[in-house]
């Protein structure tokens with residue numbers, strides 16, 4: 001049932017004891033890094049301050065800016081020679097940050113990814129094709145070592161060359177794939193071009209998707225398209241990468257591995273914890289990292305804790321899927337908008353295809369928002385009246401959600417520009433204010 005039962009079904013109370021003990025150890029280690037060493041001295045912080053997990057609130061937050069201003073070695077607790085690997089964030093929001101690992105860290109990470117994949121249903125009988133960038137990005141090596149640890153046969157397929165991906169699937173009987181959700185649509189289109197049906201011409205039965213925000217409706221679309229269950233995988237390079245929080249067979253939120261990550265949700269303005277069950281910014285403290293522990297790291301990702309126990313029996317709390325990040329919110333005509341609000345509305349329309357872009361422009365000194373939407377093939381007809389009618393309905397429902405009426409531009413399937421990695425949903429070309 002479980003990869004590591006002694007941890008996965010440990011009662012919360014005992015989990016808290018383990019967390020407090022690991023937090024103390026983490027603080028002792030962190031004190032050896034230039035950044036925390038100085039900060040601890042300045043604020044009079046020591047490992048002895050930690051008696052229980054709530055004492056975490058006596059520590060300051062660590063931000064992406066801290067990582068950048070102490071780039072590259074300011075958070076290392078060991079001499080450089082003690083580290084064996086580095087990874088960078090993909091740099092979605094500016095300069096990349098770097099994370100170093102020693103052998104303990106890499107082993108612990110592989111175990112967390114194995115646990116996560118097992119939780120979603122992967123077994124050593126599976127053939128796991130890892131379709132994502134290998135290299136500085138954490139998804140490649142992260143899933144590679146995790147799936148190997150689990151015992152699956154792993155195909156390090158990397159990203160791109162969709163026809164070759166399909167050939168690999170057929171040659172080796174791939175049963176499980178990890179990739180970003182937006183890529184699966186391209187994969188499906190390639191199957192169609194090759195006259196193949198993934199349900200009949202492959203052994204696929206499990207998808208692991210993550211790294212970019214997507215709605216539950218988007219996931220269901222992918223599942224229906226392929227006839228394959230898709231599990232949400234959440235992680236970030238500052239917390240190793242994949243293997244932070246994962247869906248189990250019940251697909252009802254993501255179990256966050258609390259023995260490895262002390263998890264808080266705060267109000268990003270007041271920095272106080274939100275009331276239980278309310279949405280806020282995720283904050284993590286590593287509990288099992290040696291070379292580069294991070295304390296109260298502000299992720300900018302927005303989510304909430306889900307109430308109740310999971311029928312799978314795992315005691316680690318569940319997070320709702322990420323609804324956005326504080327830095328992908330944009331303000332248009334005085335309204336705060338998250339791209340996922342727009343996706344949620346678009347997914348209600350059967351006519352809407354697989355890709356969309358939110359374009360922000362300045363026209364005659366005013367901010368304008370245009371949502372460019374690819375339609376399904378069957379709906380992209382010459383019937384102008386039907387298209388206009390559809391545009392109106394979409395604009396209307398979007399207005400109800402975001403309080404601004406966007407211009408709608410319906411386009412042919414496949415005609416919007418595709419990015420190599422994570423989907424880019426917002427194009428902000430407004431004049432600087």
Ligand code: ADP
Nearest residue numbers: 089090091092210211212213233234236237322
């Ligand atoms: P970057 O911040 O440059 O994108 P990473 O490559 O480390 O850096 O990506 C981590 C981020 O990707 C997370 O902080 C989160 O915003 C996003 N992310 C990862 N997995 C998911 C997921 N399952 N759902 C939504 N967003 C995700």
Ligand code: K
Nearest residue numbers: 124151152153
């Ligand atoms: K195997």
Ligand code: ZN
Nearest residue numbers: 248310312314
């Ligand atoms: Zn569960």
